[in-house]
């Protein structure tokens with residue numbers, strides 16, 4: 001059985017005073033309710049060190065990005081080795097905002113995944129189509145291309161520790177959510193066709209595939225009840241303690 005994951009992507013939000021209070025609140029919620037799922041928080045880079053201390057191990061800490069380079073003269077970049085030295089367990093790689101605003105290519109994302117794994121950081125690999133790509137019936141082709149490039153150097157040994165997040169671009173931050181049936185269809189395609197053709201049936205069954213795109217307390221349970229949806233990558237709702245707690249609770253109930 002796959003343990004569900006709820007991961008919060010804070011993006012470029014919150015001053016430290018508010019971030020600290022949210023971290024303390026999440027920590028208290030998780031320690032009190034002991035949910036039956038994994039919880040990951042991905043705050044901005046400067047908060048990672050404090051986050052690993054405040055969250056005392058029950059909630060894992062992830063970064064929102066990672067450099068594809070190992071070390072050296074790459075001003076402004078943060079390497080996997082640096083993140084690992086702060087007990088960061090996960091890195092979000094290939095978020096649609098990184099792809100569209102910062103022009104990250106499929107190949108670059110593959111390099112980031114490779115470097116992260118080499119330095120013992122597990123990846124949350126994002127994929128997803130634009131509205132235009134869905135309307136022209138190219139959504140599966142696009143997701144396949146994105147994932148094949150991202151997983152190009154991921155071996156059988158490492159795949160089960162990586163997490164995939166299907167995030168249709170048209171659903172991110174828009175209030176628009178893929179229907180549970182639409183999300184399940186894509187998750188099943190990712191597991192049974194993309195992962196299975198490379199890693200076989202048993203390993204594909206072990207990979208957690210999260211849904212992301214306007215997940216909120218009111219729709220989380222229905223989405224997480226689908227057989228191939230193993231939790232969520234949460235943007236906006238991860239900034240509100242009560243909403244995030246309620247989504248964690250939905251993942252725990254549907255485990």
Ligand code: PEP
Pocket residue numbers: 009167171172173174175212213214215233234235236237
């Ligand atoms: C995201 O940015 O990964 C995301 C899913 O955002 P939101 O939940 O706000 O749509």
